[in-house]
Amino acid sequence: xxxxxxxxxxxxxxxxxxxxxxxxxxxxxxxxxxxxxxxxxxxxxxxxxxxxxxxxxxxxxxxxxxxxxxxxxxxxxxxxxxxxxxxxxxxxxxxxxxxxxxxxxxxxxxxxxxxxxxxxxxxxxxxxxxxxxxxxxxxxxxxxxxxxxxxxxxxxxxxxxxxxxxxxxxxxxxxxxxxxxxxxxxxxxxxxxxxxxxxxxxxxxxxxxxxxxxxxxxxxxxxxxxxxxxxxxxxxxxxxxxxxxxxxxxxxxxxxxxxxxxxxxxxxxxxxxxxxxxxxxxxxxxxxxxxxxxxxxxxxxxxxxxxxxxxxxxxxxxxxxxxxxxxxxxxxxxxxxxxxxxxxxxxxxxxxxxxx
Amino acid sequence: xxxxxxxxxxxxxxxxxxxxxxxxxxxxxxxxxxxxxxxxxxxxxxxxxxxxxxxxxxxxxxxxxxxxxxxxxxxxxxxxx
Numbered sequence: 120x121x122x123x124x125x126x127x128x129x130x131x132x133x134x135x136x137x138x139x140x141x142x143x144x145x146x147x148x149x150x151x152x153x154x155x156x157x158x159x160x161x162x163x164x165x166x167x168x169x170x171x172x173x174x175x176x177x178x179x180x181x182x183x184x185x186x187x188x189x190x191x192x193x194x195x196x197x198x199x200x201x202x203x204x205x206x207x208x209x210x211x212x213x214x215x216x217x218x219x220x221x222x223x224x225x226x227x228x229x230x231x232x233x234x235x236x237x238x239x240x241x242x243x244x245x246x247x248x249x250x251x252x253x254x255x256x257x258x259x260x261x262x263x264x265x266x267x268x269x270x271x272x273x274x275x276x277x278x279x280x281x282x283x284x285x286x287x288x289x290x291x292x293x294x295x296x297x298x299x300x301x302x303x304x305x306x307x308x309x310x311x312x313x314x315x316x317x318x319x320x321x322x323x324x325x326x327x328x329x330x331x332x333x334x335x336x337x338x339x340x341x342x343x344x345x346x347x348x349x350x351x352x353x354x355x356x357x358x359x360x361x362x363x364x365x366x367x368x369x370x371x372x373x374x375x376x377x378x379x380x381x382x383x384x385x386x387x388x389x390x391x392x393x394x395x396x397x398x399x400x401x402x403x404x405x406x407x408x409x410x411x412x413x414x415x416x417x418x419x420x421x422x423x424x425x426x427x428x429x430x431x432x433x434x435x436x437x438x439x440x441x442x443x444x445x446x447x448x449x450x451x452x453x454x455x456x457x458x459x460x461x462x463x464x465x466x467x468x469x470x471x472x473x474x475x
Numbered sequence: 476x477x478x479x480x481x482x483x484x485x486x487x488x489x490x491x492x493x494x495x496x497x498x499x500x501x502x503x504x505x506x507x508x509x510x511x512x513x514x515x516x517x518x519x520x521x522x523x524x525x526x527x528x529x530x531x532x533x534x535x536x537x538x539x540x541x542x543x544x545x546x547x548x549x550x551x552x553x554x555x556x
Contacts, residue, residue, distance in 0.1 A: 212518045253522050262494045
C-alpha cells in the first residue's frame with residue numbers, strides 16, 4: 120500500500136453531495152433532537168426543514184409548544200412531544216436512564232421501536248452515547264461503539280475514530296474500531312478501498328503504549344483490514360491513510376488540536392494578507408483557493424460525527440451547529456440508513472463475537 | 476425462577492448484550508475488576524435486567540450490585556417481595 124500524496128482534490132461537497140440523494144426514492148425517517156445544541160431550537164429546526172423532503176422525512180422531537188410555531192404547514196416534518204431536556208451538565212448515564220421524557224431518550228426510543236431510522240442530536244454527547252447504548256443498542260458482537268469523525272484534510276477528507284466515546288480502550292476495541300472505520304469509509308464516505316492506520320508515536324510496530332502495541336498485532340492479523348501500520352500525528356493531515364484508529368481520549372485531543380491549529384493558521388494568513396497592497400493583490404489571486412481551504416476545514420460541511428457500532432445511525436452534531444450543519448447531519452443519517460454500514464459491521468464483527 | 480435460572484439469564488445478558496466472555500461469568504465475578512465492564516455497561520445491564528425480569532432497580536440499589544452474585548440475589552429478593 121502506498122502513501123496517498125498524489126490523490127486528486129476531493130471537496131467536502133463531493134462527499135456530502137451524494138448523501139441527500141442516497142438511496143433514490145427510498146423514504147428515510149430521521150429524528151432530529153430539536154432541543155439539542157447551543158442554537159436550539161431555531162437553527163436546529165431550520166436545518167431540519169432544509170434537509171426534509173419527500174424522501175427524507177424529519178421527525179422533530181422537543182417541546183411541541185416551542186417547536187410547532189417554527190414549522191410551516193406542508194413541510195415534510197412531524198413533531199413528537201418531549202417536554203424534558205438533558206442539559207450539557209447532566210451526568211450522561213444517569214440522565215439517559217432517568218430523563219425518560221427528554222428529547223434524546225424519546226427520539227432514540229422512536230428509532231428503537233422502528234418508527235424512525237436514524238437520530239441526529241447536537242446535545243450532550245455523553246448522554247447521546249449512553250442513551251443510544253440503552254435504547255438503540257449496539258450491534259451484537261460490537262464491544263464498544265466509537266464516535267467516527269470525518270476530518271477535513273487536504274486533498275481529501277479522512278475518518279478518525281474514536282473521538283470520545285471511550286476514554287480508555289483495550290486492544291480488541293481498537294481492532295474493532297479498525298473494522299468499523301474501514302466499513303464507514305467505504306459505505307458513508309464512498310472511498311472504495313480505504314487504508315487504515317493506527318495512531319502511535321512511531322511507525323515501528325513496537326512503538327506505543329502496551330495497548331497500542333497489542334492492537335497493532337491484532338489489526339495486522341485481521342486479514343479483512345487494509346492495514347497500513349502505525350501512523351504518527353503529523354501523518355494525519357498528510358493523509359497517509361484514509362482511516363485513523365485511536366482511543367477516545369487521544370482522538371478527542373487530536374481532533375481539537377488540529378481544529379485549533381487550522382483556525383490559527385487561517386487567522387494568521389488573513390492578517391498577513393491584510394498587511395499591504397501587494398499581499399492584498401496576492402490574496403485576491405488566492406481567494407478561490409483560500410475559500411476552498413476554508414470550506415474544507417468547516418465542520419458544518421459534514422454536520423456531525425457518526426456513532427458507529429449501533430443498530431441504527433446516530434449522528435452527533437457539533438454543539439454549535441447552525442442550520443447547515445444540522446441539515447448535513449440529517450443527510451449523513453440518511454446515507455447511513457441506505458448504506459450497508461450496519462449490515463457490514465454485523466457481518467464482520469457479529470460472527471466473531473467474543474473473539475479476542 | 477430458581478437461583479440457577481436467574482444466574483443463567485444474567486449470564487446470557489452479559490454475554491449477548493455486553494459481549495462478556497462466557498467462561499468468566501461466575502457467581503463471584505466482579506463486574507468491573509473481573510468482567511472489565513465500565514459504568515455504562517452496568518447501566519445497560521441494570522436496564523436489561525429490569526426489562527427481562529419485569530422489576531425496577533433504583534440508582535442506589537444498582538450502585539450496590541458489584542458482582543454477578545449480587546445481581547442474582549437482588550432479582551431473587553425482588554421476586555419474593
